[in-house]
Amino acid sequence: MKQVATMRDIIFEWFHHFHENPEVSWKEVNTTKKIASILDSFNIKYHLFDDVTGIIAEIGEGKDVIAVRADIDALWQEVDGVMRANHSCGHDANMSMVLGAMYQLKDMSLNKRIRFIFQPAEETGGGALSMIERHVLKDVTHLFGVHLRPAEELPLGKVAPAIHHGAAVFLEGKIHGIDAHGARPHQGKNAVDVLMAIQQLLKNLHVDPFEAYSAKLTKMVADGGSVNIIPGNATFSLDVRAQKNEVISKLQAHIEKGFTNIAALFDVSIEWEWLDMTPGAEVSEEAASIAERSIIEELGTDYLAPAVVTPGSDDFHFYTIQEPSLKAAMIGVGADLTPGLHHPKMTFKKEALLIGAKVLTTTLKNAARG
Known part of the structure; x- marks a missing residue:
């Protein structure tokens, strides 16, 4: 049976x-x-x-x-x-x-x-x-x-x-600078310097110490094609999270303002797009x-x-x-x-x-x- x-x-x-x-x-x-x-x-x-x-x-x-x-x-x-x-x-x-x-x-x-x-x-x-x-x-x-x-x-x-x-949102960005010879950095606009500034921006994000949040660089690609070429262009990604939806909105606003200021400081253009927002x-x-x-x-x-x-x-x-x-x-x-x-x-x-x-x-x- x-x-x-x-x-x-x-x-x-x-x-x-x-x-x-x-x-x-x-x-x-x-x-x-x-x-x-x-x-x-x-x-x-x-x-x-x-x-x-x-x-x-x-x-x-x-x-x-x-x-x-x-x-x-x-x-x-x-x-x-x-x-x-x-x-x-x-x-x-x-x-x-x-x-x-x-x-x-x-x-x-x-x-x-x-x-x-x-x-x-x-x-x-x-x-x-x-x-x-x-x-x-x-x-x-x-x-x-x-x-x-x-x-x-x-x-x-x-x-x-x-x-x-928690809430999460992701960002993909591009940096447009100018390549230069490693011996003549003054002739270029180094995308690696811009990436370092973005990293420092993220480390200095302060919203509310009683709230849980984080913002991280998760991808950086900058390659001039040779070790003696300073790369002008780069791509990068961010992972941004917070426990509350209103906090992640504040983080996004701070990051966008920071990108605008960094672009002006280094005389480059930064493009970005927010992707896959999960509340x-x-x-x-x-x-x-x-x-x-x-x-x-x-x-x-x-x-x-x-x-x-x-x-x-x-x-x-x-x-x-x-x-x-x-x-x-x-x-x-x-x-x-x-x-x-x-x-x-x-x-x-x-x-x-x-x-x-x-x-x-x-x-x-x-x-x-x-």
Whole structure:
């Protein structure tokens, strides 16, 4: 007689498939097809998009909608000397936990609909906005997310009702000076000097000592083609982060003013473009409270952790920035995850998938019956 698969077996099987078949942002074609095939096996209605990857599904009845989002893309990074797609971001786990919740909720009696948003392109920062443009928040009152947390934030078994991500924005810039012979520096405009001034600018950014923020040069390329040529041109990149959205706006203003002054000081031109702004978390107390009660109901008070505050970012928070009335929270699941998110050899205890799926099931159930 064939043995019936347990919930554990099913979730682990999904995770193994997603982990072994990663796809980068906007190219999650087979991932989307796999999720659709799982939904077909559940006889759950879903909607595909003509122009982007991703998929949304819905269960239950009622006017109002409780939504949950799972990000489906992987990173592109070097693993054992080979550049490839890699789920070091943990999105394979997020999909598996959300599908696990769907599996347990699909036959329950609910007062509201539950919408499952399988979102592309979280890592590039545009996926949430693409879903908002396609009206996935129609009739949604509450939105939940879920994400595994690094070991330094949460151990296996502990679950937090909210993650307070920081805001992040990236910049790419170009310096246009004049090349010169190494023996005649007065005839040129040295882009390396300008880069050093930019580094000093970043080290002297002062907003509020009680706020968490940082601004770093992450790329500098200045090459005159030979060791005796002073380079006039250079490209550079910045990574700018803050825990609050208003602080990162102040940092951007300070940096732009500094660039203008540096360009005038060295008589060069500096071009720059801000890229991939990801807002900081705007957590709803009501949504976090629902998640907290659900953690206690499912696991007990010993497993409840305080809300996580992390400098990492997530485009999940675009949903609340674009729809301020939305009540949202992302649940953090301890997994003994090491060495850390985005490390090419990231690993975690798979038992966390079962814990996350259980908590998410109870959270969505309680929200949909409220």
